[in-house]
Amino acid sequence: MVFLLSMTSVFVNPDRTYAAVDVGAKSAILVDAETGKVLFEKEADLTLPPASMTKMMTEYLVLEAIDEGKISWDTTTQISDYPYGISANANFSGVGLTQNKDYTVEQLYKAMAINSDNATTIALAEMVAGTEGEFVKMMNEKAAEMGLPDYEFVNATGLNNSHLGDNYPEGTAPDATNLMSARSAAMLAYHLTNDYPEALEYSSIAQTEFDGQTITNWNWMLPDIPGQLSQFSYDGVDGLKTGYTELAGNCFTGTASRDGRRLISVVMKSETRESRFQETEQLFDYGFKQFEKQELYASGYQMDDQKQLSVAKGKEDSVQIQTNAALEEVIRKGENDQYSIEYKINEENLDEEGNLVAPIENGQKVGTAHLVYSGEENYGNLMGENAQGVDIVTMSAVEKSNWFMLMLGNVGEFFSDIFTGAVDMVKGWF
CATH class of the missing domain: 3.40.710.10 (DD-peptidase/beta-lactamase superfamily)
Structure with a gap:
């Protein structure tokens, strides 16, 4: 009896069972x-x-x-x-x-x-x-x-x-x-x-x-x-x-x-x-x-662990980023929790160290955000898996640092490299 009742509860649960076609x-x-x-x-x-x-x-x-x-x-x-x-x-x-x-x-x-x-x-x-x-x-x-x-x-x-x-x-x-x-x-x-x-x-x-x-x-x-x-x-x-x-x-x-x-x-x-x-x-x-x-993520969404990108050659060291539009999707009823968001930053916008390079405009596109489905039935999209992505944009402008500050930064990097090289050489003696 317990088994039959449990099976019945599975079949009548509207959040997890769906009409077969x-x-x-x-x-x-x-x-x-x-x-x-x-x-x-x-x-x-x-x-x-x-x-x-x-x-x-x-x-x-x-x-x-x-x-x-x-x-x-x-x-x-x-x-x-x-x-x-x-x-x-x-x-x-x-x-x-x-x-x-x-x-x-x-x-x-x-x-x-x-x-x-x-x-x-x-x-x-x-x-x-x-x-x-x-x-x-x-x-x-x-x-x-x-x-x-x-x-x-x-x-x-x-x-x-x-x-x-x-x-x-x-x-x-x-x-x-x-x-x-x-x-x-x-x-x-x-x-x-x-x-x-x-x-x-x-x-x-x-x-x-x-x-x-x-x-x-x-x-x-x-x-x-x-x-x-x-x-x-x-x-x-x-x-x-x-x-x-x-x-x-x-x-x-x-x-x-x-x-x-x-x-x-x-x-x-x-x-x-x-x-x-x-x-x-x-x-x-x-x-x-x-x-x-349904709208799963509102416009202006920021991922907790990816709210900003580091900036090179700018007056600021980083810039905040967000989505510029809501992420909407046609979803099976009751599956809201089966969707998460994923950022894809355009690598061509980054330098070798993974930094954005100033100057940066307010609202500049730096990548796209996409929905990721973790449920069991995923038939994809006619137009490709990432067809419904929205842009990730910067939330402020970052001016390019002046020549003097850039020179100081380059000098600092130069001596830092020399010091690091010297330390490595000394370590090699012992």
Whole structure:
């Protein structure tokens, strides 16, 4: 009885037990969208076909081209034979495009982001880069620039190249397919939503009109998704991209915002269209209910054993240091005591003896402060372990000592060295 009671007390203690996440998908990850902190992962580094989640990179490059003034939302284009042939193929999701007709970038982007249309995706790729082959080069270059760990882009849509017939992009193989890990998909979504938050204005549209027809978003978790699909809706969801091919299975990169916090989730190779949303709901529930953002160390914090740094060639021998911003973190509830602070002083600011060298300005950066987690589950950060550091700065200015005082100091050091050398020599005689 005592044993059973003690076990019960363990399971009901809210500070030390947390709901498990049982995700059936082959690979999954959950990330805080502001800090990049990974809250959960399951085989997140497996490289798998992402299907139409590939279009997140196409969206990024289109939004970047708009941001750089290369195109605008009102720029128009007509549909070439290649995307028209894809559009006319009933095997591919599509809105049905017409040749010899002007389409704006915004029209094509909406069809891509909302209805996952493949032909409009290709048309946008051709508009930005001239050909899909050149666009694929841009995709891989941008992935490298973002630091995605696992990826290979071979087309703009996420279809298998074998679906494209003779139109597979130049420089790729006819049987190639796009590849990404869940971690890479989350990083891509992180960059997309942080660099171009307007992407969420489009991915959050449940239904819209295109060429006189109603198109519906494949993201059934949107709060205002119509009809029976509303059973999958989740408060706060506003993106991001679904995907399906026979090779990839069912995939979904989701994002949701509640109470000032945004989460990004990825599930890959889920069993069904429905299960990818059910598994995403589990991840979001886990992230929103079990984690909270807290200020762990206030701005102006000083470590007890590292409140100052010694100064060389200054009118003062030392200078006080402190953090210039609060250290905040998304933490599991009840784990405040699992975090400590660590200083990293920039060695390039120090002389050979480890001193700062005057003159020193008030508020001068001398290093960074980081949180150190000592708990059991540490999944790291998408952007690197020290992504959330804050600056350590000086609390006052230190003027450089005048030439006479510096000369006296150098003379003192000279005779001190002679005396020390003499003592060592005498010791050597005995």
